Amino acid sequence: MWDLIGFRNELKELVNIDSDSTDRAGVGQIGQILAGKYRNIGLHVEAFDDYTCIQAKSHPEADFDVLLVGHMDTVFPKGTVRQRPYSEDEKYAYGPGVADMKAGLVMILHLVRKLRETNPSLRICIANDGDEETDSVLSYEWLKELSGHAQYAYVFEPGRTGNGFIKSRKGYVGIEADFRGIAAHAGNAPEKGASAIKEMARWIMELTALQNLAAGTSVNAGIVNGGTSPNVIADHAKAYFDVRVQEMSELNQIKVKVQELKKNISVLGVTVDIKYSGEMSPMSPSQETRQMIEHITKKAEDLRMEIHWLSVGGVSDANHLAGWGVPVICGCGPCGGNLHNDKEYLELYSLESRLELMYQVLADMPF
Numbered sequence: 001m002w003d004l005i006g007f008r009n010e011l012k013e014l015v016n017i018d019s020d021s022t023d024r025a026g027v028g029q030i031g032q033i034l035a036g037k038y039r040n041i042g043l044h045v046e047a048f049d050d051y052t053c054i055q056a057k058s059h060p061e062a063d064f065d066v067l068l069v070g071h072m073d074t075v076f077p078k079g080t081v082r083q084r085p086y087s088e089d090e091k092y093a094y095g096p097g098v099a100d101m102k103a104g105l106v107m108i109l110h111l112v113r114k115l116r117e118t119n120p121s122l123r124i125c126i127a128n129d130g131d132e133e134t135d136s137v138l139s140y141e142w143l144k145e146l147s148g149h150a151q152y153a154y155v156f157e158p159g160r161t162g163n164g165f166i167k168s169r170k171g172y173v174g175i176e177a178d179f180r181g182i183a184a185h186a187g188n189a190p191e192k193g194a195s196a197i198k199e200m201a202r203w204i205m206e207l208t209a210l211q212n213l214a215a216g217t218s219v220n221a222g223i224v225n226g227g228t229s230p231n232v233i234a235d236h237a238k239a240y241f242d243v244r245v246q247e248m249s250e251l252n253q254i255k256v257k258v259q260e261l262k263k264n265i266s267v268l269g270v271t272v273d274i275k276y277s278g279e280m281s282p283m284s285p286s287q288e289t290r291q292m293i294e295h296i297t298k299k300a301e302d303l304r305m306e307i308h309w310l311s312v313g314g315v316s317d318a319n320h321l322a323g324w325g326v327p328v329i330c331g332c333g334p335c336g337g338n339l340h341n342d343k344e345y346l347e348l349y350s351l352e353s354r355l356e357l358m359y360q361v362l363a364d365m366p367f
């Protein structure tokens with residue numbers, strides 16, 4: 001009852017177009033193809049930035065019941081398709097972005113085609129962004145505006161092997177701490193110096209002490225550098241921290257600590273500059289998200305499908321959506337693995353069951 005041959009043909013068409021996040025022409029080509037298909041099923045399509053962001057709605061109203069999200073970019077540079085285009089064997093499909101997440105894009109299309117016939121009153125909005133793999137910096141404002149009109153969201157990142165769905169993703173922030181001190185001869189005039197390294201060492205101890213693995217928080221000082229010679233008091237040092245959290249309150253606590261440390265520099269004469277980068281809210285299950293999890297689990301049981309729920313450390317658009325307060329489930333696409341490397345594969349045998357499950361989930365909304 002699902003057109004799996006059509007599915008694979010449409011997937012092949014999309015995989016065989018290079019569309020890494022910086023290749024705006026390639027991403028826009030994917031956008032144009034999808035926009036055409038959406039128009040063919042009667043959706044109202046709006047395209048932005050040369051089709052690198054598109055939205056397609058089933059109804060003209062601003063608000064909708066469900067937002068279906070899929071990114072059109074991949075991590076594979078232009079030329080990858082020439083080296084290893086779409087291919088299949090009896091169980092798997094291969095090619096750049098085949099699972100992450102061109103199969104998810106085609107899945108959304110097939111689901112909406114069917115839902116338009118069976119559930120014409122369900123108000124659907126599809127959002128396709130073109131820079132998810134570079135943290136959706138360009139599509140951030142657009143996606144945020146759109147999310148304000150959504151009641152629920154499903155992100156069609158690949159399901160994980162064994163029918164996995166993603167219920168939570170950690171939040172992230174990078175911290176770059178740049179210390180400036182005063183250089184002096186360590187033997188002749190130590191009293192004249194202010195050691196940037198000594199201050200940095202204190203920060204490393206204080207910040208990594210906030211690591212709390214039981215709460216899902218990790219703090220790593222992954223790169224440090226500074227100083228010029230053992231006999232010189234260092235006038236410069238720099239540390240890069242990687243912070244992952246399960247709860248937003250943990251992220252805030254770390255930022256408060258940074259402010260405290262900055263206000264109370266212990267080595268007189270040292271100053272510090274702080275830069276935060278790549279901040280992402282954690283996607284952690286809210287009350288409403290738990291209802292979505294129950295809903296999907298129940299539908300899977302009805303279909304006698306075994307699924308499992310995963311918490312992962314990596315980030316996706318689902319982090320943004322959760323941060324904006326939209327109940328969201330991630331990993332709703334067909335299953336695959338070896339994401340972001342040249343062994344990436346899509347489980348062809350997961351297509352039909354995942355289509356049917358997500359169809360049942362969406363056809364029975366809102367719950």
Ligand SMILES: [Zn+2]
Pocket residue numbers: 071100101132157158316
């Ligand atoms: Zn992805």
